[in-house]
Amino acid sequence: MPEAPRQLALDLPLDPRFGPEDFLVGPSNEDAYARIEAWPDWPDPVLVLTxxxxxxxxxxxAIWAERAGARIVAAGAVTxxxxxxxxxxxALVVEDADRPSGRDEPALFHLLNLARERGRGLVVTGSGPVEGWGLATPDLRSRLRLAPTLGLAPPDEALxxxxxxKLFVDRQLVVDTSVVDAxxxxxxxxxGRARDVVAALDHEGLSRGRRITRPLALATLAALDAAAGEESP
Structure with a gap:
């Protein structure tokens, strides 16, 4: 049986929503979420999120920035x-401080000192423990190690x-539980991967004019994985 003709699917990306009501709490993030909720009653003005x-x-x-009136900048902007x-x-959020490209370590060190001296909130984010950030400045390593650090793990299956x-609901997509389970x-x-997959399914369902079923979800996921494999060196 010939496949139904595809419809033109308009590429209208749905921006991630970073409000408190959009954050789902589970074992992987509950400690970090509790600390953010406790603001401004923090034991230290600096917090490292990894x-x-x-x-x-x-x-x-972003939730903390909204609460604290903080500006969000990339680590490379701290010069x-x-x-x-x-x-x-x-108050300030410094994102991706683990990335060495364009990182001004003396400037970040001074920013940490100023936050403590003035009692102003500072949240620094990065992937993995501070020890793995490849920092060449001993004083900066020491300051970051002294700061309270909370780690987030990948979401468990239930989360x-x-x-x-939630991502399907945000896009007003009705799917069977078997799709979510698969x-x-x-x-x-x-x-991030969950957002990408749901966005691809939304696009695929629109272009085919079909409801998102388990077979369509699995076929779309296989195509995404194949495309990612082709892009890898």
Whole structure:
């Protein structure tokens, strides 16, 4: 039987929603979430959030930024030239401090000192423990190790299922529980990966003019994996 003609699916990306109501709490993130909820009653003005990509660091940092009135910047934006401006912020999030490209370690060290001296909130995010960030400045390593650190783990299966359901609901997609079950068993335990897969299914369902079924979900996932394999060196 010939396949139904595809419809034109408009590419209208759904931006990730980083509100508190969009963050789902589970064993992998409950300690970090509790600390964010406790603001401003923190034992230290500096907090280091670590975890693999897709574990929810940026979402948690955005929730705290909203609460604290903090500005969010990439670690590469923390330079000596930018310090006077950054130091004037009431609170600050520095994202991806583990990435060495463009990282000004003396500037980040001074920013940490200023946050403690002035009692201003500072959240620093990065993948994995600070020891693995490849920091060449001993004083910066020492300051970050002294800061309270909370790690986020990849979501467990129950949390991943809940995230998938929410992502489908956000896109107003009605799917059978068998679709969620199949995806939760097969995709990487990453919130980012879950978003990408649901977005691809939304696009595929629209282009085919079909409801998202388990066979369609598995075929789409296989195509995504194949494409990712072709892109890998």
């Amino acid at each position: 975890g693999p990509p897709g574990s929810g660091k940026s979402h948690l940092a 000596r030239a930018a310090l006077p401006d950054l130091a004037g912020e009431p 991943l299922r809940a995230v998938l359901v 995806l939760a068993l097969r995709i990487d335990r990453s919130l």
